[in-house]
Amino acid sequence: MTRRSVAARLVRERLDPADIVVCGLGSMARAWREQNAPHLTYYASDPMGTAPALALGLALARPERRVVLLEGDGDLTMNLGALVTIAGAAPANLRVAVFINDRYETGGGQPLPNAGRISYPQIAAGAGWPWAAEAHDESQAGRLLTELLGSSQLGFVAVHVEAEASPYPSDPGATSQAEDRAMFQRRLFAEH
């Protein structure tokens, strides 16, 4: 099993500087924030369950940029049908890494339905994804993330991470989601 912070570092080390990162909500997003990566990042926050679709829309809007969605299993499980929608659109510039800890960390660590017995890569492959893989330890995670980010097609990696407490930050931060959105867009549009 991989620590969440290690999985986030493995992603950062393999990204292209031009990659755009979209983060689903929850503990995985906090782990990515702690990386202080220079990559243009949109923290998708709520509504829960819609980050994969948002990443798809961004990838379609910006085909010249690669979009990497960092997702949690709780957020993905809320709308597994999005895997079918994404496979149907199949944008070549979208990659997805899902951190699997089998529980709703932010909500208090409650287990996901059928926790521990779900194979997300099998679901993705069954939905028609051209490439889907699963990492159970740090070595596998590094190798498969390299493969995911070295590929030229849509891809999906599930990275199993340790269940570690991920408390809310002590304050809500200085900027609202709408303000963050405006700052993200200002940088994105300046780069084009």
Place this chain on the structure above:
Amino acid sequence: MSEPRAPGTANAERIVTALVSAGVEIAASLPDSWLSPLIARIETEPAIRHVRVAREDDGVGICAGASLGGKRAVLVCQNAGLLLSANALAGYAHHHQLPFLVLAAYRGSYEDRFYYQMYKGLVTEPVLAALAIPFHVVDRIADVAIIEDAVREASLARRPVVVLLRREALLGDAKVTS
């Protein structure tokens, strides 16, 4: 004399022309029988990238992401999709403040002929009002210009705007049994 076209073909042409004129480049759709001509026409429109979705809130997310990336987008669905997507619509409207257009078939009113559609007609407008999502009802295709206005309204208001399309606006006055 030209062959008669299927009901809704001409209306679909006018709606897609309005979408393209408004700068819409990405469309997400989930079918309804009243929307069949429109979705078929969107699929053949070279200026629009069309994505078929598994659930309407996928479409809301796609349109929000497209908007985040600087593109204009439309979700095409039945009004049941608005009810299902209430949280997603409210979140992208008020939390992210991302604009896009929703074209929804307005089922469940005087034009309909199914018991199971009627509850949707009763609750759609009150739900949209409660969500503080702007909406407009289009009765006839003659009012298609509202689509371009609604795209501009969404952009200025930084939130989705819904256009509810009655059967006559989508399919004309042909006898329709679906």
